[in-house]
Each structure stands twice: as structure tokens, then as C-alpha cells.
Amino acid sequence: MAGAPTAGIQKTIDDPRLQLAIYSATGRLVSHRAGSIRADLLPEYQELRTRAHELKRHTIDHLDHYLEQFESNVVAHAGKVIFCRDAQEVADFVLGLAKERHARLIVKSKSMTTEEIDFNERLEHHQLEAVETDLGEYILQLAHQRPYHIVAPALHMTRYDVAEVFTKSLGVEKEVEPENQTKIARAVLREKFLRADIGVTGANFLVADSGAVVVVENEGNARLTSSAPRIHIAIAGIEKVIPRAQDLAVYLNLLGRSATGQPLSVYTSFLSGPRRADDLDGPDEFYVILLDNGRTMLLVDPEKRESLFCIRCGACLNHCPVYRKIGGHNYPWIYSGPIGAIITPQFHGVMQHPWLPFASSLCGACAEVCPVKIDIPKVLLKLRAEVTEAKSREGKGGIERFAFRMFAWMMTHPKIYLPLASIGKKFLPVLPKLGPLGKWASQRELPKPASQSFHKWWADRQVR
Ligand code: SF4
Numbered sequence: 462m463a464g465a466p467t468a469g470i471q472k473t474i475d476d477p478r479l480q481l482a483i484y485s486a487t488g489r490l491v492s493h494r495a496g497s498i499r500a501d502l503l504p505e506y507q508e509l510r511t512r513a514h515e516l517k518r519h520t521i522d523h524l525d526h527y528l529e530q531f532e533s534n535v536v537a538h539a540g541k542v543i544f545c546r547d548a549q550e551v552a553d554f555v556l557g558l559a560k561e562r563h564a565r566l567i568v569k570s571k572s573m574t575t576e577e578i579d580f581n582e583r584l585e586h587h588q589l590e591a592v593e594t595d596l597g598e599y600i601l602q603l604a605h606q607r608p609y610h611i612v613a614p615a616l617h618m619t620r621y622d623v624a625e626v627f628t629k630s631l632g633v634e635k636e637v638e639p640e641n642q643t644k645i646a647r648a649v650l651r652e653k654f655l656r657a658d659i660g661v662t663g664a665n666f667l668v669a670d671s672g673a674v675v676v677v678e679n680e681g682n683a684r685l686t687s688s689a690p691r692i693h694i695a696i697a698g699i700e701k702v703i704p705r706a707q708d709l710a711v712y713l714n715l716l717g718r719s720a721t722g723q724p725l726s727v728y729t730s731f732l733s734g735p736r737r738a739d740d741l742d743g744p745d746e747f748y749v750i751l752l753d754n755g756r757t758m759l760l761v762d763p764e765k766r767e768s769l770f771c772i773r774c775g776a777c778l779n780h781c782p783v784y785r786k787i788g789g790h791n792y793p794w795i796y797s798g799p800i801g802a803i804i805t806p807q808f809h810g811v812m813q814h815p816w817l818p819f820a821s822s823l824c825g826a827c828a829e830v831c832p833v834k835i836d837i838p839k840v841l842l843k844l845r846a847e848v849t850e851a852k853s854r855e856g857k858g859g860i861e862r863f864a865f866r867m868f869a870w871m872m873t874h875p876k877i878y879l880p881l882a883s884i885g886k887k888f889l890p891v892l893p894k895l896g897p898l899g900k901w902a903s904q905r906e907l908p909k910p911a912s913q914s915f916h917k918w919w920a921d922r923q924v925r
Pocket of ligand 1: 827
């Protein structure tokens with residue numbers, strides 16, 4: 462895979478501690494998911510998936526309508542909606558607001574959309590402090606790393622790694638008990654919550670018919686983020702909109718189960734505008750930033766458009782043999798695994814990382830577990846075809862094309878193929894030792910060639 466970060470991939474594969482961390486964490490998530498969708502517990506599981514897919518298809522096909530409906534309902538609840546084309550527009554809005562309101566400290570709950578636009582780094586350039594409050598994200602912020610996984614961002618770190626990060630960044634004694642580590646983080650973060658001027662959350666869903674921003678989480682930090690500071694900003698991709706509140710029943714039933722195996726995540730918050738006169742808490746100002754950042758480009762192709770159905774559950778990562786081997790940081794962007802392999806090329810252009818759509822065994826496990834039934838292998842094949850076409854336009858890949866044409870020709874001429882195949886059979890055991898092919902074969906177990914060719918077996922069968 463030319464262009465792939467082979468050194469990083471090799472390092473991950475050769476690190477037994479890291480391999481164990483990835484395998485055991487994803488393995489746990491796989492078995493929890495399997496346990497939660499058992500037919501006796503959720504007999505309507507497949508119908509829910511179909512419904513989730515249809516609803517997303519309908520919404521994405523009528524995105525302009527539902528976004529306008531969502532906007533007018535947010536405004537009706539005294540909130541404001543800001544449409545942003547890209548990361549710069551988001552930063553400009555937040556910086557402008559922070560300046561006007563003399564805000565200095567921002568607390569954030571977990572949001573892949575803000576990771577996508579380097580939100581924290583952009584604000585830090587302007588002396589605004591943005592603090593992650595999800596435990597995993599907080600650890601990564603201290604360690605200056607990007608998320609390893611959509612749902613479990615610090616999946617690759619052991620408690621000993623966390624102890625080192627805390628000691629180095631917070632100056633505390635080395636503490637390896639996860640419960641005590643949580644207490645350390647909580648003490649720091651509580652103080653941040655109390656001082657914060659602005660709270661920023663992402664959104665799992667935007668409900669068009671009520672204008673509610675729905676945030677799903679397990680730690681309760683998104684609740685504090687959205688209720689303690691005087692200003693709340695929710696930042697969401699435009700594809701997060703769903704038509705009606707009742708559609709949530711479909712998605713909430715699927716999201717927790719697919720992500721962590723929970724029938725329902727611990728907290729589901731509905732954020733609908735600033736605090737009313739009789740509310741106990743809540744912000745004085747409420748903004749929703751609807752981010753495009755390339756999403757409208759994905760709308761162009763009706764098949765690839767499916768990529769926008771994703772509800773970021775992470776199930777495709779946990780089941781992907783490639784992700785489970787190479788981990789999250791070897792993918793070029795914050796979206797890793799199968800979903801990363803289909804959306805990154807569409808956001809950045811296929812020739813930016815031409816190897817990415819090929820980083821898949823096409824086993825289909827991702828499509829089988831995806832709660833919204835995105836046909837990831839189909840999109841991968843489309844992207845592969847686009848890479849091949851682009852390469853051919855650039856005059857690249859000639860040798861590969863020639864080799865495959867020769868192979869196709871040989872396969873359709875048995876008189877040539879049969880003698881060559883019997884010679885090739887003899888060379889198969891030494892293949893791992895040969896130059897560039899050796900590198901390819903070193904990561905694969907080559908099957909033993911059959912003692913008898915299919916042609917011979919077929920001919921003998923006819924005689925009998
Ligand atoms: S593509 Fe499907 S399985 Fe993968 S994260 Fe998105 S919703 Fe989950």
C-alpha cells in the first residue's frame with residue numbers, strides 16, 4: 462500500500478502491549494454488543510436497523526428541509542443557529558463571542574466534530590483555554606494525542622500510561638488505581654466547570670420537529686458542560702438531524718448497544734434553548750453551530766452519500782480485523798477503522814491518502830454490524846475504483862494494470878495457465894523470501910497448494 466504509514470503500522474504490530482490493549486478492549490466491546498442484541502432480548506433488532514437506515518436515507522435526501530425546520534424550532538426556543546462552512550468559520554464565531562462576553566475558559570464534552578476541526582488548538586492560539594471533560598479525552602489532551610477510537614478515545618492506554626501522564630502533567634504522585642485516577646481528574650475538572658464561561662458539546666442527534674439537541678453519554682460531564690456555564694454552544698455536523706422526536710426510539714435503541722453493549726447510555730440530555738424563568742439551571746445563551754466542512758460534497762453521489770448515515774457507534778472499528786491490528790493512530794485522520802476509510806477520502810480527496818480504501822480485507826464484518834446498515838464494502842470498492850481512475854489519469858499504476866491484464870489473459874487460457882500454475886506451485890514456499898513480495902507475504906500465512914489441481918479433480922470426477 463504505497464503511501465501508507467508502514468513504519469507506524471509495523472511499530473504497532475510489533476508492540477505486544479499495544480496489541481493486547483487493542484485486542485482486549487475491542488474484544489470486550491464486541492462481546493458486550495453481541496450480548497445486548499441477542500434475539501431473546503431484542504427480537505426486533507434487524508427491523509430497527511432497517512428502520513434506522515430508511516430514516517437516515519429519507520432525512521439526508523431532504524436535508525435542507527429538516528435543517529430549516531430544526532433552525533426555526535431552535536429560534537422559537539430563544540436559541541440561535543449558526544451555519545458554518547468550515548473550521549475557520551467555527552473558530553471565528555466562537556472567538557468573536559468569547560471576546561464580546563469576556564470569556565476565558567471553555568469546558569468541552571466529547572465531540573468528534575470538534576476534533577475534526579482542531580477546535581482546541583485554534584482557540585488556544587488566541588489565549589482561550591479549552592478543557593476536555595470526558596475522562597478519556599482529558600487524558601489524551603494532557604498527553605497531546607488524538608483519539609484512538611471514536612467511542613473509547615484512550616483505548617490504547619493502560620492505567621500505568623495514565624499514571625505517567627497525570628504525574629507529568631498534573632504533578633501528582635504516581636497513582637495506578639483507575640478509581641483514584643478518576644478522583645484526581647474529577648477534582649481538577651470540577652474546578653474548571655465552576656469557573657467556565659462557555660460549555661461546548663457535540664450532538665448525537667438534532668431533532669427537527671422540536672429543535673432539541675440530543676447528547677448521549679455515560680459520565681455526566683456533558684450535562685455539567687451544558688448546564689453550568691452561562692453560555693452553551695453545541696457543535697454538530699449537518700447530518701446529525703433527524704425528523705421527529707419519536708425517531709429517537711430507533712436510534713437510542715441501537716446506539717448504546719452497538720457502541721458499548723448498553724441497552725441505553727447512562728445519560729441522554731435534551732438541550733432546548735437557554736434556561737427558562739422556572740428552570741433550576743441552564744445557560745443564559747444557547748447556540749447551535751451546524752457544520753458543513755465538506756459534508757455537502759458527500760451528498761453528490763447517491764451511493765457514497767450513505768457515509769453520512771453514521772451515528773459514530775464505533776462497532777465497525779471493533780469488528781474490523783485491520784483496525785484491530787493497526788490501531789487508531791495509523792489512520793490519517795481522527796476517524797479511524799472502516800468508517801474512517803470511507804469518509805476520510807471523501808472529505809480530503811481520494812488522492813490525498815490513496816492507500817486508505819485499500820486498507821480493508823473486504824470481509825464485510827463492518828457492514829454486518831453497522832446499526833444503520835451502511836454498506837461500507839460497497840463504498841470502499843467505489844473509492845478504490847476512483848483511486849485507480851485518478852492514478853491512470855496521472856499516468857500512474859501502469860505496471861499494476863499490465864500485470865492484472867496479463868493475469869486475466871492467463872486465467873482465460875487454460876493451456877498457458879495450467880503448466881504455469883504447476884511451476885508456480887513449486888515457488889510458493891519460497892515466496893516469503895522474495896524481495897517486495899516477501900514483505901507482503903511476511904504478514905500473511907500462505908495456504909498450502911492443493912495436491913491436486915481443480916482441473917484434474919474435475920476430469921477424474923467425470924470419468925467416475
Ligand atoms: S459506520 Fe456504522 S458501525 Fe461504523 S461507526 Fe458509523 S454507525 Fe457505527
